[in-house]
Amino acid sequence: MTANPKGPANMTKTGMIDFRGVNKWFGALNVLKDITLSVEPREVVVVCGPSGSGKSTLIRCVNGLEAIKDGDLVVDGQRLGDPATNMTQLRTEIGFVFQSFNLYPHKTALENVTLAPIHVRKIPRTEAEKAGRELLAKVGLADKVNAYPAQLSGGQQQRVAIARCLGMRPKIMLFDEPTSALDPEMISEVLDVMVAVAEEGMTMMVVTHEMGFARKVAQRVVFMDAGAIVESGTPDEFFSHPRTDRSRAFLSKILRH
């Protein structure tokens, strides 16, 4: 896990998520600039940077919620945009946690968790419900199995959303600012669940400014600005010895609070 994704150790093997010279535009705006980044299996990478720097776009590309313009993006051995790649199939291997939770409001917590296992994985309902209850218990919501999202707090909703992803037994989990929409007192309950998922060896890309989380479980922090990866290193290197002016400016802003 070196700071340099093109280092000798990575020459032969390909990562779980491999960006090679990826570019993306929104109209004339170059939102991703020549991104090269490789995430190894079981690695946890935290992506941070000022708002509008392209970090959300970066992870939304990984499961094809955004299409890339040029370059290569290979996820779990499959090239995105390749006609041979079955995107729906690939997405079943990738969990995605949204900033705004996006739970299905008309379904209970348990139904949110079991929907995809039942309809995509074709797991029998009773079995899926058993697994769903276990997952909800694991994220500390055993007593909220039959609650609707509107009856849950933000932190609880986000934990259901994480359980919903885990229900598919994904190889990769992507988190798009999972705690940004939460009241401060609810942040830690969500981070605790994320730490537990990371410690089980999940491959994760996490867009977040939660430095405690980064220090605890991330092998690497990637700092983005204006669509480009400016700096990449271990959490300790990055937070203690940022190498660029832009990352120093960014850190001084988020650390002041």
Added chain:
Amino acid sequence: MIWQQLQSLAGSYPLALRGLGMTVVLSLISLVLGTLLGFGLGILRTGGNRLVGSVIGAWVDLIRGTPFLVQIFLIFFILPELGIELDAFTAGIIALTNLAACFICEIVAAGIRSVPTGQVEAALASGLSRWHRMRQVVLPQAMRIVLPPLVGQYVLLIKDSSVVSAIGLTDLTRVGWLVVQRVPNGLLVFFLVGVGYFIVCYPLIMLARRLERRMGAAHGEVQL
């Protein structure tokens, strides 16, 4: 004189019942078919294929922008010229179904568009197929927007069915025309015709109102 007229009206009641039956059958068949077709069109319209979407859009605009009487004449009198012979009942069903489908298409499309994109993204991200995304995630949420105006539209379409009397179908309105020739009291006869329509429509009006109230409450509750 009024006594005589009433007696004569009472004698017409089997005819009136037939007319009411025709109105109900026509409405029922075309509303069921129109609802199915309308949902299909609404889903296709919002489905992302721009060509399909704009073809449906153009057709819906055309139907919504022309009088129903003209449409029914075109189907009943012009299609036979092209070699498609239709009896009045079939022509009536086709015209009403098409009209219903077009209005319902717009209602359904509006409902689907009202579902937040985050919902579709969540469904996409978990690998749900297009069918399951629609069936499990989008449509159930669209329905709370769709249901009240849908039932309201049913009321309008039942009343529009009176136009089929123009091609000789003996529905409630045409019964009125027939009876008024024997009982020269247009006010009374068509008052009764109106009552007939109202009896069919009023339960639906009540249903629409109840749905609106219920959906309104549920929406506030479900708001994220």
